[in-house]
Structures are given as C-alpha cells and as structure tokens.
Amino acid sequence: MKEIKSMEEWEHVRDQSKKEPVFLMKHSTTCPISAAGYRVFEQYETDFPKYFLIVQRSRRLSNEVESELGIQHESPQLFLLKDGEAVWNESHYGISQSNIKSAVEANG
Structure with missing residues (x-):
C-alpha cells in the first residue's frame, strides 16, 4: 500500500486505473471505524495496486477526489x-473482505 499526498500522485493513480484496476482508500487517523476499515483493506490480498490517503493530512486532495x-x-x-x-x-x-472480493470479481 502506498500513501498519496499530492494532486500529481492522484493523477498518476487515475492514469494507472486506465491500464489496470486500482484501489484507493480515504482514511481518517482519528476514527476507530476508519481504523477497522483500514485493517480490512490492508489485509486483503490482491494483485490490484492499493493506495490510500489520510484525510487529515490531505484535506484538499480528499476534496478533489470527491469532486x-x-x-x-x-x-x-x-x-x-x-x-x-x-x-x-x-x-x-x-x-469488508467479502465486499472487496465481490468488487474484484466483478471488475477484475
């Protein structure tokens, strides 16, 4: 998993998704629900590249992803x-592991 922190890295992730599916997670370091989701995502084994951004550190980037x-x-x-x-x-x-697996199977 790789953290993205800049608009340039976000553009790279979107460009990469044109060649292969990629995961991106928005993660809050202060939320226990987010911590649980992050662990599930981190433990899910896939060949798809996995990226995340930390909302508190990259608020502008998070807003751009939303937009x-x-x-x-x-x-x-x-x-x-x-x-x-x-x-x-x-x-x-x-x-959840099962929801991620279903997404991979439907879009792999």
Whole structure:
C-alpha cells in the first residue's frame, strides 16, 4: 500500500486505473471505524495496486477526489477505480473482505 499526498500522485493513480484496476482508500487517523476499515483493506490480498490517503493530512486532495469522482465524501471510504472512474465504492462497515472480493470479481 502506498500513501498519496499530492494532486500529481492522484493523477498518476487515475492514469494507472486506465491500464489496470486500482484501489484507493480515504482514511481518517482519528476514527476507530476508519481504523477497522483500514485493517480490512490492508489485509486483503490482491494483485490490484492499493493506495490510500489520510484525510487529515490531505484535506484538499480528499476534496478533489470527491469532486472528480462525483461521490460524496465518507471516512473511511474505499474505491475501486477502473478507466479513471470509480466502478465500486463502499464506506464504514461496508468495507469488508467479502465486499472487496465481490468488487474484484466483478471488475477484475
């Protein structure tokens, strides 16, 4: 997993999703629900690249992701990006091994 912190890195992630599906997680370091979702995401084994951003450190970037994807901000929030767009997203306790697996199977 790699943390993204800049608009340039976000653009790289979106460009990469045009070649292969990628995951992006919005994570809050002060929220226990986000910590639980982060652990689930971190432990999920996949060949898809995995990225995350920390909302407190990258508020502007988090807002840009919300704007560009057209999906209201949640925290935690997990996206599966393909062709530069979110083809799946889930938040809070919806971030589970089984939901991630279903997203991978539907979009792999």
